[in-house]
Amino acid sequence: MSRVAIALAISFVTVVSGEQQRALPPIREAHASLPGVRLFYRDTGGSGQAVVFMHPATGTSQIWENQLIAFARAGYRAIAIDRRGWGRTEIDPAGPQPGTAADDLLALMNQLGIQQFHLVGSAAGGFVAFDFALSYPERLRSLVVANSIGGVQDEEFVKLGTALRPAEFLAMPAHLRELSPNYRAADPEGTRRWLDIERGSRSGGAGSTQAPAGRADAARGATATPAAAQPLKNRLTFAALEKIARPALLLTGGADMYAPPPVTRMFVQHIKGAEFVVIPDAGHATSWEQPDAFNRTVLTFLKKH
Numbered sequence: 001m002s003r004v005a006i007a008l009a010i011s012f013v014t015v016v017s018g019e020q021q022r023a024l025p026p027i028r029e030a031h032a033s034l035p036g037v038r039l040f041y042r043d044t045g046g047s048g049q050a051v052v053f054m055h056p057a058t059g060t061s062q063i064w065e066n067q068l069i070a071f072a073r074a075g076y077r078a079i080a081i082d083r084r085g086w087g088r089t090e091i092d093p094a095g096p097q098p099g100t101a102a103d104d105l106l107a108l109m110n111q112l113g114i115q116q117f118h119l120v121g122s123a124a125g126g127f128v129a130f131d132f133a134l135s136y137p138e139r140l141r142s143l144v145v146a147n148s149i150g151g152v153q154d155e156e157f158v159k160l161g162t163a164l165r166p167a168e169f170l171a172m173p174a175h176l177r178e179l180s181p182n183y184r185a186a187d188p189e190g191t192r193r194w195l196d197i198e199r200g201s202r203s204g205g206a207g208s209t210q211a212p213a214g215r216a217d218a219a220r221g222a223t224a225t226p227a228a229a230q231p232l233k234n235r236l237t238f239a240a241l242e243k244i245a246r247p248a249l250l251l252t253g254g255a256d257m258y259a260p261p262p263v264t265r266m267f268v269q270h271i272k273g274a275e276f277v278v279i280p281d282a283g284h285a286t287s288w289e290q291p292d293a294f295n296r297t298v299l300t301f302l303k304k305h
Helices: 003-023 061-073 101-112 124-135 155-164 174-178 181-186 188-201 214-220 261-268 291-303
Strands: 028-034 037-043 050-054 077-081 117-122 140-146 248-253 275-279
Touching (some): 037 101, 050 061, 061 291, 155 261
Parallel strands (some): 050 077, 140 248
16 A cells, blocks of 8 residues: 555544544433432433443542543443432432432433443442342343442451551541552642542532541441442342352452452452453552553453453
8 A cells, every 4th residue: 555545544544533533422411310319420322332330439420531431432321320429419308218329220220221231330339339230130231340349248358458448547538548649649630630529529419418427437348338328238248249140340450558459359259250450550549540541441341241
């Protein structure tokens, strides 16, 4: 092929790529009216397989801003939710007692007409992801849990968590616990953006019953997530996780102080066929610190399923 032909081919690819990017509709922001709550979500739309993102305790659906468009460009319908007690989700104090986050997710998927989807949960969002996988396995195509201690209640695991995360650790500011030193040094602007999202998540939206103290409980692996006043449907144990039969990927950061690789490997050993990936140098917010590596890893996994 001549240089001119090569140049024309490159130009054509560039134009097509630009058209494809421009063709992506804006992310839709909406509230779903569910029992006792107006659940806020972001939705890229489209006809591709759905990928649902569950945020950590130190964030909202905004924390997935580096994933939504990337996954939409890869052909997926990407959806991110503000769980009860976070962000722009609005709780009705006069409504019925809150159910579980898994039930909220199920109700939203039913309302959107989505039968099966991929579920991605980070940190405390991983608690919900495991809970949903155990409660409604027929609705999942696959499961991805990142940087999470999973809410597991086995006595020895809880003791290990207390040793790894003593009171002095939990008393540190969130960004020191969760963002790696490498990231904080290399990307001050990204650190500020993460902090803005983390601080904004505490308001919990109109009518929220969020209690900030619940974050420490979630870090210790409490069965309930007091920050959102929502219990889990299941008591999560390693024995319970052995019942998960959907394709699963567990990943963490090499510098994650909550869920370091040896801790995440414990989960892998109890989920049949689970894949395990460590992204070097990333902290507890791997999807935020290293979005390209995170997206590439998860998309490669999703394409198999």
